[in-house]
Amino acid sequence: MNGSKANGSGAAAAAATPNNSNDATNSHPQGHWRNQVKAPPKDTRHRTEDVTATKGNEFEDYYLKRELLMGIFEMGFEKPSPIQEAAIPVALANRDILARAKNGTGKTGAFLIPLLERVDLKQNTASALILVPTRELALQTAQVCKKLARHIRGLEVMVTTGGTSLKDDIMRFYQPVHVLVGTPGRVMDLADKKVCNLQNCKMLVMDEADKLLSPEFTVVVEKLIGRHLPSDRQISLFSATFPVAVRGFRDRWLKKPYEINLMDELTLRGITQFYAFVEESKKVHCLNTLFSKLQINQSIIFCNSVNRVELLAQKITQLGYSCFYIHAKMPQAQRNRVFHDFRSGACRNLVSSDLFTRGIDIQAVNVVINFDFPKSSETYLHRVGRSGRFGHRGLAISLITYEDRFNLYRVEQELGTEIAPIPPNVEKSLYCE
Numbered sequence: 001m002n003g004s005k006a007n008g009s010g011a012a013a014a015a016a017t018p019n020n021s022n023d024a025t026n027s028h029p030q031g032h033w034r035n036q037v038k039a040p041p042k043d044t045r046h047r048t049e050d051v052t053a054t055k056g057n058e059f060e061d062y063y064l065k066r067e068l069l070m071g072i073f074e075m076g077f078e079k080p081s082p083i084q085e086a087a088i089p090v091a092l093a094n095r096d097i098l099a100r101a102k103n104g105t106g107k108t109g110a111f112l113i114p115l116l117e118r119v120d121l122k123q124n125t126a127s128a129l130i131l132v133p134t135r136e137l138a139l140q141t142a143q144v145c146k147k148l149a150r151h152i153r154g155l156e157v158m159v160t161t162g163g164t165s166l167k168d169d170i171m172r173f174y175q176p177v178h179v180l181v182g183t184p185g186r187v188m189d190l191a192d193k194k195v196c197n198l199q200n201c202k203m204l205v206m207d208e209a210d211k212l213l214s215p216e217f218t219v220v221v222e223k224l225i226g227r228h229l230p231s232d233r234q235i236s237l238f239s240a241t242f243p244v245a246v247r248g249f250r251d252r253w254l255k256k257p258y259e260i261n262l263m264d265e266l267t268l269r270g271i272t273q274f275y276a277f278v279e280e281s282k283k284v285h286c287l288n289t290l291f292s293k294l295q296i297n298q299s300i301i302f303c304n305s306v307n308r309v310e311l312l313a314q315k316i317t318q319l320g321y322s323c324f325y326i327h328a329k330m331p332q333a334q335r336n337r338v339f340h341d342f343r344s345g346a347c348r349n350l351v352s353s354d355l356f357t358r359g360i361d362i363q364a365v366n367v368v369i370n371f372d373f374p375k376s377s378e379t380y381l382h383r384v385g386r387s388g389r390f391g392h393r394g395l396a397i398s399l400i401t402y403e404d405r406f407n408l409y410r411v412e413q414e415l416g417t418e419i420a421p422i423p424p425n426v427e428k429s430l431y432c433e
């Protein structure tokens with residue numbers, strides 16, 4: 001491993017600043033290195049206040065190392081979003097954090113940027129662990145991490161999740177790992193087997209923290225922290241929803257956490273929500289009408305069970321529309337392929353179980369359809385948050401049967417939002433840009 005700590009005068013920066021190798025200031029917005037950054041084309045789509053209502057900070061204000069700034073700008077991030085403004089300085093100061101912000105408003109950058117700034121490249125073992133509840137989210141987070149860190153020489157990111165070969169993961173640990181992204185069960189397994197050493201892991205981030213603290217995961221997560229992490233670690237929790245269960249965890253494990261709550265309202269401003277009242281037997285017909293009338297860029301269609309996902313995908317294909325499906329009972333290799341292909345735009349529609357409700361970020365999705373109405377308002381919130389990413393506009397349409405009517409009312413009440421009956425023609429400006 002190359003153990004050199006990357007900083008403003010490191011090799012990557014020097015390569016990018018051939019005429020200015022003495023310029024050690026990270027805060028010079030017009031510095032030569034900035035001109036070398038290959039930023040993607042500017043996104044000119046309209047953005048809502050969910051991401052534009054900032055204090056006016058710049059990324060340079062945080063005195064980040066130049067290689068990291070280069071990665072940030074190459075992602076197309078020009079200025080920090082509100083959650084990034086709130087979390088980055090606090091995380092850099094090593095405080096424990098409990099942060100609540102809406103879906104798709106830049107949470108991943110909010111925890112990855114300060115984490116990458118502080119990763120210890122002199123150690124061969126992980127100095128940061130990011131736990132997430134699903135394998136797909138682990139892959140996505142690791143990808144964003146690698147992109148942000150692409151100019152930080154020698155920094156190694158590893159992703160480890162259930163459903164993949166344990167042997168491969170064990171072999172991988174013979175190489176250095178600085179940032180580990182994973183699902184709790186597999187990380188615990190590797191740590192218990194003493195393959196993965198977390199003694200130097202001073203930063204733990206839990207993304208979609210409330211899900212990680214649901215009965216399904218919480219025992220493993222708490223054991224992992226208690227048994228394997230050093231006592232002087234920083235713990236940061238991020239999510240859009242924080243039910244009461246999180247409080248017990250906070251009191252047990254966090255030290256004077258800095259609490260951030262950017263949720264003055266729950267639903268995203270860019271998303272217009274409608275419902276269509278239908279009989280169960282007419283749902284497919286209704287979906288067909290929606291497909292023919294709406295201008296769908298990409299859509300995710302949610303069902304409440306694995307069986308219904310597969311059946312609906314079959315019906316949609318029979319109707320002549322392109323469609324993939326994904327659910328938790330599929331082999332992991334197939335899940336990965338579908339996730340990758342849908343993300344790269346190979347198919348317009350994806351039928352999904354709630355596997356996909358959390359964190360998945362596909363900017364091209366402008367329509368979410370609840371073929372089956374979800375049972376809880378939290379699930380509703382996370383599902384509809386798959387459209388309207390980073391303040392863009394999107395549409396969420398729920399098919400409502402007679403049995404769902406009270407549930408619809410409850411979700412509206414609990415989220416303080418309005419879900420209106422769908423008009424005969426949905427204005428394109430609401431979800432197409």
Ligand code: AMP
Binds near residue numbers: 080104105107359361
């Ligand atoms: P997240 O909430 O982390 O899943 O991010 C949602 C989307 O916003 C992703 O596609 C990010 O690439 C994008 N994003 C995050 N932070 C910024 C930023 N500061 N400027 C522009 N886009 C961003």
